[in-house]
Amino acid sequence: MTMKKIKNFLLFAMSVVAISSCTITTPVLVTDNVVGEKTGEASVSVLLGFIGPMDRDISIKKAAENGGITEVGSVDYSVRIGLLTSKYKTIVTGR
Numbered sequence: 001m002t003m004k005k006i007k008n009f010l011l012f013a014m015s016v017v018a019i020s021s022c023t024i025t026t027p028v029l030v031t032d033n034v035v036g037e038k039t040g041e042a043s044v045s046v047l048l049g050f051i052g053p054m055d056r057d058i059s060i061k062k063a064a065e066n067g068g069i070t071e072v073g074s075v076d077y078s079v080r081i082g083l084l085t086s087k088y089k090t091i092v093t094g095r
Contacts, residue, residue, distance in 0.1 A: 021082035025091075029060070029075040036095030040067020043089035063092040071095050 042063035046052035060075050073094040080087040 019083065021080055023078065023080040025076055025078040027074065028077045028090075029072075031072055031074070033071045033073045034095055035073035035093050036069070036071070038067050038069050038093065038095055040064050040069050040092045040094075041089055042066055043087055046086045046088065048084060049086060058088055058090045060090060060092055063090040064094065067092060067094075069094040 040063040042058040044052055044056045044058050060072065063075075064070075064072055069092055071094050072092055074092070076091040078087075078089040078091060080089075
């Protein structure tokens with residue numbers, strides 16, 4: 001490979017990495033309650049890893065309230081990390 005091809009390949013690879021994002025969802029809690037059909041979410045977006053809204057409430061309680069859930073069956077936590085913004089989300093299921 002010539003130097004020009006190597007430079008072009010490296011530029012392309014860096015561009016793909018820069019615009020891609022990664023999402024990880026993991027279970028946090030499972031209770032003896034029925035998982036149910038209702039789902040509630042509480043999320044926050046953060047710019048540059050630390051600039052975000054001051055009222056960052058992504059608690060299990062807030063997610064349950066958003067979904068109208070009184071008995072929590074399971075809780076998942078999701079993180080989507082991008083180049084400039086990240087999104088943190090709590091997902092609650094129950095009834």
